[in-house]
Amino acid sequence: MKLSRIAIVWGVLLLAAACALFLYFFERHTEEVDLGFGPEARRNPYLAAQRFLDRLDIGHRRADNISVITTLDDRDALFLASSSQIYNPDRLRELLDWVDAGGHAIVIAHRGRGDNEQDLLLEALELEVTSGDLDLYFNRQVREVFGEEASELQDKTISELMRDHNRKLDEKDSENTSGESPDSAEPDIEGSVSTPRNPDVDPERLVNLTSDSGPSYAIYFNPEKVFAHEMMGKGTDADVNGALLHWVPFQNMPTQSPLVYYERGRGRLTLMTDGGLWQNDRIGEFDHAYFLAHLVGDRELVMITRPRFDTLGTLIQRYALELFFAGLLALAAWIANRSRRFGPLTPPPAAERRSLLEHIRACGHFYWRQNRGVSLFDGARKPLLAKLGGNRNLNADRQRQIAESVAEKTGLAAREIHDTLWGPAPRNEDDFTARLRSIQIIEAAL
Template identity: 70%
Template structure:
């Protein structure tokens, strides 16, 4: 009994000592891990823009497709995430008429470089989209490897960047191995020095160490600086991968299109390429851009991107078409169920009316038609005549008749006239016709052939 109590006491004492040591030497460490955007932000790349507009009190809503033009007012603003959503000439005309009446549109140029699709909006303005410069800042994979250093490595190939990165890693590993040996010998002194240094650090230094700058460190020549009519300046950083081209770009800052001015803002180092184009039409305006990510979640907080969006929208109601969606067949059937039912009933009634003529007792089947013997004879005669066998048939018919009259003896002209006169008395035919039938040349036409055969039949009947 005493040993068990002693064991319990010793156990409790060890637990108390371990807890005390843990509380003395325990140090709370907080580490912030960036897990990326949440589910809602991944579904909607313009979520940050929506919340920014809500904060400014700008009314906005999302639409499914370009058919929303019929419901827009003249003073509304429309955002199209791709110019390819204007897919036919009717939509283009409707879109331009809406801008002419006072609408403001912000359109991102279609990014399908090299494909064979026609962009009706860009063609109407005489614009083209071409490949521009390469900026490593916009390469997400390289930014994950190099971090913010990617913007400082401009002009190098990917292989050179990877060799430089691997060299730095090897140097860090060697320096880390040498530091571990020194760390084992001066653990306590290093810990005390670190505690003293951390206590002497100012809050400003800690904040600057933990937070990253809002704007990337880039060359100022890559920025587009715009000044509004009210004097407000906006610094924008466009992705130079794609840019607009025009035959007059580099020679002038604007051009007339259908009597209205078309302006462009060129890059500072490339005057023949532009990421931003304005088109004044009637009482409205069209803003065309090549960078689709300027107002997306990961870049709207950089430079003056968000404020530039607010400047373009102003006090208008904004309608955003970011992911065009059309109604499915099931949705259309559900929406127009009454119309489909009426159309089906009308089609059924028309079918019944068409088939009602065949209802009732069956009519007797008609007798199968047979061709007469005369039709067969006529058909055979036509066939032989087309085969140039009429002369031989005629000779085969009149040769036996001529043999009966002359006994196969050749008759001269006097004898032929004598025989023809006797036969004419019995048949009533003309002597000349009898001579032509019995001793004349073979017929060459169907009418002559038929007349000769009729004469032969009369002569045979008389004999």
Template identity: 50%
Template sequence: MTIKRLLLGLLLLLVAALAALFFAFFERYTEEVDRGWGAEAWRNPYLAAEQFLTRAGVQARRADNIAVLAELAPDDTLFLASSSQVYNPQRARELLDWVERGGHAIVVAHTAGYEERDWLLEQLQVTLAEGREDYIFEHPFQQLLGDDGAEYRGKSASEILREHNRRLREGDSGAGTEEDAPAEEAKPPRNPDVDPQDLITLASDDGGSYQLHFDASYLLQHPALGGGEETVKSGAEPVFWARIWRDDAGVPFMQFERGEGLITLLADGGIWRSRRIGHFDHAYFLALLAADGEFVFLTQPRFASLFELARRYAREFFLAGSLALLAWLLLRARRFGPLAPAPQPARRSLLEHIAACGHYYWRADRCERLLHSQRSAMLRRLGGEHASKATRRQLCIELGNATGLSESNIAACLWGDLPRSEEAFTAHMRNLQQIEAAL
């Protein structure tokens, strides 16, 4: 018993020593791994803009189509990723009416195709024309490559990553002593390297300034900016615009005042996409344009899928199907009068067929005509159609001798009244057949 207690005590001491060593050398640290964009970020290119506005205290949400205008308040802000979403004159009129009540619309001009009309731009007398030079977009690996991104242009993503990893390995293998260790790399710049003359510098309300970098591939043109002879409509004159180059007739964005509201028209809506909203002061510009109310993103029309519609209306679908099935069962179960006997599967005999035909003719009052025609043919053969009583008596005597029938039966068959029962009809027809056979 003592040995067992000693072994138990040694085991407890060993566990305590291991726990002490663990807590003495254990060090907790946190490492953040960037796994790239998630599925929601790939589906929604303006997700970063929505999150930025939410953190700035502005309520932001997405909408499916331009019909959201009926739900917006006068102090809300509506962002249209393409002016083509105002697809008819009625929608353009609704948008302008909402702006006149105090709304703020931010619209990205759409490049119209052949024979395609842009109703909103026509109302504002704005046209979209090509700029002076092509815009060079930021390379997707710009944050990874830093200032060395120029030499990777024209290569695929896999080639760029392999080259970058090779340089990292060579740098690690060449690090020998502590003096030869490379210095800590500087953080890559937030803004892309662009020509300063391609930037737009605007003054802020606090006396400072902010810079914007627009895509100059397409620019907005308006008769009020000069270079046009078209008359400007009332309310279609821009109140503010900014130029990239002083001698250019087009501008990247302009603003119109309509009633109590404002319309901001852009030639480049990519400044607020997730890849570019962090460059320069694009996010600050978005916050300045946001009104006091809700900010609604109308990026692209989204229609519910078949599965989503089935899940949304499953209850109504099954209820309607059940009612339709019940109505069909009630319709099939309804009948009038007693249940008819099931027809015999075997074919009836000739005698049954003759009997059925006879019953049919009797019910249709066709037996009297049949008997009358048969008797008329017999009298014509005998020559007794208009015979006197003496002649009729003589014919009855002769036919009685030939057929064995009584004179009264023969007279009743040839000149008597038509039968009124099935038995009398059958007897008359039988007598007529005997007379015809005797002739």
């Protein structure tokens, strides 16, 4: 009994000593891990822009597709994430009419992969989207990997860049292993490395816009796609079909512009080639967010980012009553159309039978077409000659006597009877028919 109590006491003491040693040597360490955007931000690439507008008390809402244009007021602003959302000429006309009435549309120009893909808005405005400057230094992925070294590696291929980059990483790893710590960035209060908000971009690549009210905005447009127009390079604006066209070119590249806008009627139509300017990963750079607020102003922004149309199930639920009555009408029309078939069956009509004369006539035509008319005629007059007691070998006087005697009984001409009984076979259908009729008359008279 005493031994068990002593063991319990010693166990408690050892546990207390282990806890004390753990608390004495334990050191709290905080580390921040970037897990990327949350689920809501991944679903909505413009979530940061919407929250920024909320902070400025600028009204905004999302719409499903371009059909919302018929419900907009001339004091609203419309944002289209792609010009391809204008899918037919009617929607294009509605958009331009709304802009003429005082609306403000902000559209991201879309260029498809196929050369034959049609963009109704760009065609109507006579604008062309072409490839811009693809300098490696201004490629975001290359800058993130190589940093400042990208500006010194312009003439190398991607494989050479990656090989040099891996070699330098190996050298840094060996220096860290030997105890020589490389230069590091200045840590902030939390112990993490502070990173600049704006990417390292050549100032010549920034577009600086100055508003009429005074503020200026520095914006970095991705130069991969730019606008091209025949009037660019000759000024900063031009009259195109009655609408004043303005463009903002890159520095040292007056013929390429990432931003153009039209003054149409009482409204404005703004087009940009960079679709990621206000998305979550770039809206915090430079003055992108403030430029969005400047374009919207005191209007209410309607955003169409991902077009969505009602599914068949949604339409059925919405118009269930109409579909029900339409089905009843269709059923009633079908019953009315089929009602004459209801009741006893009508007896089938009696089958028609052809006469014997029709069969004989058909056989005659068949034999005549088979060049068997001579045998038919000889077969018809041979019994008649046998009945008269003569044949075709009689002399001429006897044939004349028989023809004259038969002519007195039948009323036919003696010459006609002679040709029928002893003449050559007929050569055409009319002669054949006349000879057979004569044979029938002679047989009836005898």
